[in-house]
Amino acid sequence: MDPTIQREIESFARLYRLRLPDRQRASLAGDLAGKRTGSSIEYQDRKDYVPGDDIRHVDWRAFARNDRLTIKLYREEISPRVDIIADTSNSMGSSDEKSLMLGHIVFFFALLAQKVHATVHLYNLGSDLAPIRHALDIEQMERSRQDSPLPLLHRAPFVRRGGIKILLSDFLFPFEPRELRSIFSGADHLIMVQLLSKFEANPEAGGEWRLQDAETGDFLDVSLNRETVSGYKERLEHLQEDMSRQMQMAQGGFAVATESDSLSACMRRFLHAGIIET
Amino acid sequence: MIFTNPWGFLAFLSIPVILGLHFFRSHRRIRTIGGLHLWQFASTRQPVGNKFTRIISSMSLLFQLLAATLLSLLVAGMDMPQASSESHYTIILDDSVSMLAAEGESAHQKTMDLLEEWADSQSLYTVVLAGIRASVVAGPFAEKSTMLETLQDWRPESPGCDLEPAVQLASRFLIGDEKILFITDSPTQAADFSDLLEVRGLGYAMANNAITFADRVRLDPDTDRVYVTLQTFAAEAQSCRVTARAGDSVIYESEPPKTLDPAKSLSFTFDTNVLRQPITVEIEGDALPEDNQVMLAPAPPKLVRVHAGIMEPLNRYLDRAIAATPYCFMEPDPAMADLVIRATQDFPTRSEGTGEEATAALPVFNETLFADYESALLMCLFPKADAAEASGVSRGDGLLADVEHTITAGLPLEEGILWPYASAANPSSYMPILSHTTIPIIFGGRLDRFSATAREAYYINLLYDRTNIFQTNAWPVLVRNLVEQTRKLLPGMSRTNYRVGEAVSISLDPRGIPEKTGIILRKDGSVLSEYESPDEVPSEISNLNKGYYRLVQSDGGEIATFAMNLFAPRESDLKGLHERKADLAELKPGVYTQEKRSPRLFLVTLLLIGLFTVLSWVFQDSSR
Numbered sequence: 001m002d003p004t005i006q007r008e009i010e011s012f013a014r015l016y017r018l019r020l021p022d023r024q025r026a027s028l029a030g031d032l033a034g035k036r037t038g039s040s041i042e043y044q045d046r047k048d049y050v051p052g053d054d055i056r057h058v059d060w061r062a063f064a065r066n067d068r069l070t071i072k073l074y075r076e077e078i079s080p081r082v083d084i085i086a087d088t089s090n091s092m093g094s095s096d097e098k099s100l101m102l103g104h105i106v107f108f109f110a111l112l113a114q115k116v117h118a119t120v121h122l123y124n125l126g127s128d129l130a131p132i133r134h135a136l137d138i139e140q141m142e143r144s145r146q147d148s149p150l151p152l153l154h155r156a157p158f159v160r161r162g163g164i165k166i167l168l169s170d171f172l173f174p175f176e177p178r179e180l181r182s183i184f185s186g187a188d189h190l191i192m193v194q195l196l197s198k199f200e201a202n203p204e205a206g207g208e209w210r211l212q213d214a215e216t217g218d219f220l221d222v223s224l225n226r227e228t229v230s231g232y233k234e235r236l237e238h239l240q241e242d243m244s245r246q247m248q249m250a251q252g253g254f255a256v257a258t259e260s261d262s263l264s265a266c267m268r269r270f271l272h273a274g275i276i277e278t
Numbered sequence: 279m280i281f282t283n284p285w286g287f288l289a290f291l292s293i294p295v296i297l298g299l300h301f302f303r304s305h306r307r308i309r310t311i312g313g314l315h316l317w318q319f320a321s322t323r324q325p326v327g328n329k330f331t332r333i334i335s336s337m338s339l340l341f342q343l344l345a346a347t348l349l350s351l352l353v354a355g356m357d358m359p360q361a362s363s364e365s366h367y368t369i370i371l372d373d374s375v376s377m378l379a380a381e382g383e384s385a386h387q388k389t390m391d392l393l394e395e396w397a398d399s400q401s402l403y404t405v406v407l408a409g410i411r412a413s414v415v416a417g418p419f420a421e422k423s424t425m426l427e428t429l430q431d432w433r434p435e436s437p438g439c440d441l442e443p444a445v446q447l448a449s450r451f452l453i454g455d456e457k458i459l460f461i462t463d464s465p466t467q468a469a470d471f472s473d474l475l476e477v478r479g480l481g482y483a484m485a486n487n488a489i490t491f492a493d494r495v496r497l498d499p500d501t502d503r504v505y506v507t508l509q510t511f512a513a514e515a516q517s518c519r520v521t522a523r524a525g526d527s528v529i530y531e532s533e534p535p536k537t538l539d540p541a542k543s544l545s546f547t548f549d550t551n552v553l554r555q556p557i558t559v560e561i562e563g564d565a566l567p568e569d570n571q572v573m574l575a576p577a578p579p580k581l582v583r584v585h586a587g588i589m590e591p592l593n594r595y596l597d598r599a600i601a602a603t604p605y606c607f608m609e610p611d612p613a614m615a616d617l618v619i620r621a622t623q624d625f626p627t628r629s630e631g632t633g634e635e636a637t638a639a640l641p642v643f644n645e646t647l648f649a650d651y652e653s654a655l656l657m658c659l660f661p662k663a664d665a666a667e668a669s670g671v672s673r674g675d676g677l678l679a680d681v682e683h684t685i686t687a688g689l690p691l692e693e694g695i696l697w698p699y700a701s702a703a704n705p706s707s708y709m710p711i712l713s714h715t716t717i718p719i720i721f722g723g724r725l726d727r728f729s730a731t732a733r734e735a736y737y738i739n740l741l742y743d744r745t746n747i748f749q750t751n752a753w754p755v756l757v758r759n760l761v762e763q764t765r766k767l768l769p770g771m772s773r774t775n776y777r778v779g780e781a782v783s784i785s786l787d788p789r790g791i792p793e794k795t796g797i798i799l800r801k802d803g804s805v806l807s808e809y810e811s812p813d814e815v816p817s818e819i820s821n822l823n824k825g826y827y828r829l830v831q832s833d834g835g836e837i838a839t840f841a842m843n844l845f846a847p848r849e850s851d852l853k854g855l856h857e858r859k860a861d862l863a864e865l866k867p868g869v870y871t872q873e874k875r876s877p878r879l880f881l882v883t884l885l886l887i888g889l890f891t892v893l894s895w896v897f898q899d900s901s902r
Binding site for chain 2: 010014047048049050055056057058060061063069091092094095128129155156157158161170172173174196197199200207208209210211212213214215216218219220221222223228231232235236239
């Protein structure tokens with residue numbers, strides 16, 4: 001990623017935070033306490049230091065007082081979990097700009113998730129649901145064919161678990177928004193972002209075109225006149241309204257971004273959609 | 279098939295030629311989009327050009343392609359497949375070491391007996407192991423005999439069972455509504471996946487004593503100190519005899535036997551003058567022999583010598599942090615040190631009188647930094663306390679850290695007050711590793727000086743009379759990280775005793791090994807991996823099981839030895855293991871459709887080629 005853009009995204013991430021319903025925010029602040037010894041701030045016991053112990057828990061002040069190395073034992077803390085699922089199928093690489101914008105948005109949400117001290121898991125929704133090590137790796141991901149991601153999402157165990165789920169895709173595959181919501185029914189909070197190319201978001205009338213499906217390779221011949229363009233836009237708006245309604249029912253948020261958006265325009269869209277706040 | 283047969287390949291080339299010819303006849307501009315379904319309504323049946331000609335030529339193309347494809351496959355010697363269906367079962371086996379625990383028959387043996395008895399010869403099986411990593415051990419889609427043969431070599435040795443990746447891996451092989459069979463000694467761990475798994479529990483509760491930690495440290499040139507921690511996982515206190523051996527000689531014996539209290543672990547040490555031989559520490563055998571014995575490799579020769587050129591009170595804090603960090607010591611001679619921590623005046627000062635923060639670029643790190651430190655590999659620089667005013671304060675928040683970097687790994691900065699010495703807009707060519715807003719607090723990197731060694735330098739941009747991190751746990755962690763980074767730069771092994779699951783980092787000294795020498799990794803005497811030259815040896819080796827390892831040159835010269843030991847208290851605790859019945863007769867299999875060869879279809883293919891050729895001619899003639 002271009003270092004200038006990376007810095008810009010980092011500065012936006014400092015400015016904004018995920019907009020979560022009050023109940024989620026409360027559960028994030030009051031982390032769950034496990035039974036095992038771990039690394040939370042809740043102090044449990046003390047023991048002598050032996051090499052191999054986690055040096056972060058050396059009681060440094062006690063050492064300064066009596067020259068004896070002791071270890072503080074803490075109660076294990078179970079972190080809140082954020083799963084970011086990025087669609088990396090062929091359709092998300094239908095243009096270079098779209099592919100780059102996907103990387104930017106994933107990186108932005110990963111930074112926001114770190115701000116709430118969550119354990120962030122990134123998944124690559126391509127031919128399978130493989131974990132991604134770092135948000136910046138998205139740009140180098142190989143594209144793969146994915147006619148519909150729903151069967152994969154249905155099958156992945158983590159999808160039905162609690163926590164915050166963020167799904168990034170162009171949602172240009174045939175599906176029912178209600179079905180998509182039901183897949184994520186176990187999520188505590190659900191955010192979906194539709195990322196479109198300039199043509200997919202706002203096609204202009206003019207000329208005879210052969211449209212090729214990036215996933216299947218199928219062709220469709222169309223005449224791009226005023227009538228067909230407005231027909232397409234109507235269908236796209238209908239899909240977006242339906243998605244928005246379903247996300248509202250799930251107490252979540254839905255936003256649309258396009259490859260030609262500047263980062264600040266993208267932030268405005270997210271703010272307007274209510275998925276982030278200052 | 280096609281590409282190994284030159285005639286088939288040549289015939290296959292006709293397909294792009296046909297497509298190319300037709301492509302150049304197309305008049306439409308092409309655009310790739312994410313999906314077509316929102317455009318389906320606009321599909322036009324009136325293509326550019328003459329409607330009749332376009333349709334006819336498309337049909338002609340279709341038949342030409344079909345004929346060419348079938349012909350090329352036929353020429354290449356394709357066998358015609360015929361579908362047949364078989365039942366498929368996906369099985370996850372708990373690969374954690376507790377499966378070996380036994381007071382009679384172990385869960386591991388029971389698993390083998392169960393599979394032998396339950397599996398039928400007509401079905402296919404995919405077996406996934408759930409250890410700390412998931413892996414397919416048999417299959418996918420293996421027959422019963424192959425599965426059982428493969429599992430003969432299976433021995434659960436993993437220090438834990440992480441079920442989620444195993445379920446994810448196994449899910450890839452599920453067909454239809456198939457359910458996964460999970461065989462374990464601890465069924466409760468499968469509660470999260472109850473809708474995907476049919477769980478068969480084969481464990482039973484046992485009492486167990488374990489060595490839960492052991493290590494070996496070089497105290498001085500003539501003495502090694504051995505650290506041992508014991509724990510009992512029984513309801514009542516246990517008496518336990520500990521013996522340590524070097525070869526056949528007993529070098530330590532607990533007399534009287536240790537008394538283990540179930541409520542807490544027992545740690546003790548003993549010193550020995552055995553320096554070069556491995557030391558075996560063992561307790562009496564019980565339900566799980568794997569945690570009753572550890573082998574400790576000789577303490578690492580890679581000690582880090584630290585020289586401090588800073589001032590009080592920081593020197594005192596540094597001495598204490600070095601005392602808490604294993605395998606390093608203070609070195610008074612600056613020319614002998616590996617790690618040098620000193621003050622510098624090379625930081626830019628704030629603009630005088632204006633109160634503006636300094637923005638001058640910091641000086642480029644160069645070899646002059648190391649002029650008085652001949653053997654130093656890492657230099658850590660602090661600003662001088664009286665050089666200038668500080669630029670601001672950060673209370674451990676708003677920090678940006680490269681958490682992947684060794685220097686900042688695990689730094690607990692929450693309690694710290696960080697008072698950066700100076701603002702620097704552009705810290706030369708070195709990336710900041712930890713910064714507050716635009717002010718870098720730790721930055722630096724590598725200086726490539728020789729091909730064989732690399733030196734690194736880091737600035738710690740903090741005023742030490744204004745920050746409190748020396749009184750917090752961030753300080754020993756930072757010092758430990760600097761020591762570990764230095765140890766990485768030193769040739770040879772960083773440590774010699776690892777716990778199973780850890781990655782072993784290896785850095786060979788290229789000056790000590792001839793370029794073309796082969797390197798061999800041996801485990802308990804047998805060859806595990808062979809590398810043709812030192813360059814091929816990976817810097818990190820992971821997935822190693824319990825055992826004693828030697829890295830040797832192909833001509834016999836020894837490079838390093840290290841031991842992997844099992845320290846997994848959760849696995850040693852056998853009190854919670856229990857049985858769980860599952861109705862395996864009701865386990866739903868998937869239906870696996872396999873293609874089998876049937877040359878009878880050859881004739882049909884030949885007839886189809888003829889038919890498509892004729893149809894192609896017919897439509898081609900019609901379009902003229």
